[in-house]
Structures are given as structure tokens and as C-alpha cells.
């Protein structure tokens with residue numbers, strides 16, 4: 001029985017692993033799941049498939065680190081062009097911004 005490399009306590013069991021990126025389903029793949037911490041592991045081939053699928057639906061590379069800049073009393077976040085294109089977001093549009101936890105926020109194109 002293979003031990004889990006993440007928690008070191010659980011055993012890895014064969015399972016179908018549902019992959020998602022930014023909430024988009026990328027299919028189910030044969031992999032291994034830890035019976036203690038729930039961490040999943042996929043073979044190299046599956047990772048390539050997932051990347052291909054994410055590129056097909058246009059979400060690959062949409063996560064990006066950006067700097068916050070000050071504007072008056074507010075803070076501005078630059079939305080990368082490729083994310084704006086993906087969302088169909090244009091200058092002047094309204095978005096709804098809200099927290100999704102202590103260190104996370106989201107926005108919706110309304």
C-alpha cells in the first residue's frame with residue numbers, strides 16, 4: 001500500500017478524480033486519493049489532458065498575480081486584458097465586488 005506523500009499517514013487508493021479549474025469541470029481521471037487527508041494524485045498523462053481541456057475552454061493561464069495601486073481613498077486592481085476578454089468585460093461596465101472569506105474576494109460582471 002502506498003503512503004500519502006502529503007500527510008504521511010493515509011494510504012493511497014485508486015479512484016476517479018474530478019478535476020475543476022476556477023469552477024469549470026475538466027473531466028474525471030483515473031488517479032489515487034488519500035484515505036486520510038483526501039489529497040488526490042494524478043498520473044502525468046492526465047495532467048496533460050487537463051491542461052489541453054483548460055486551453056480548449058479558454059481558462060488556461062487566467063490566474064495572474066497583480067499589484068494593488070492607490071487611487072484617492074480607494075485601491076485599484078488592474079484586470080488583465082485576457083481575463084477581461086474572457087469575461088466580456090469592457091470599460092464602463094458595472095461589476096459587483098464582494099468578499100468570499102477573510103482573504104478572498106470575487107467580482108461578478110452584472
Ligand SMILES: [Zn+2]
Pocket residue numbers: 004005006007008009010034035036037038039
Ligand atoms: Zn494524505
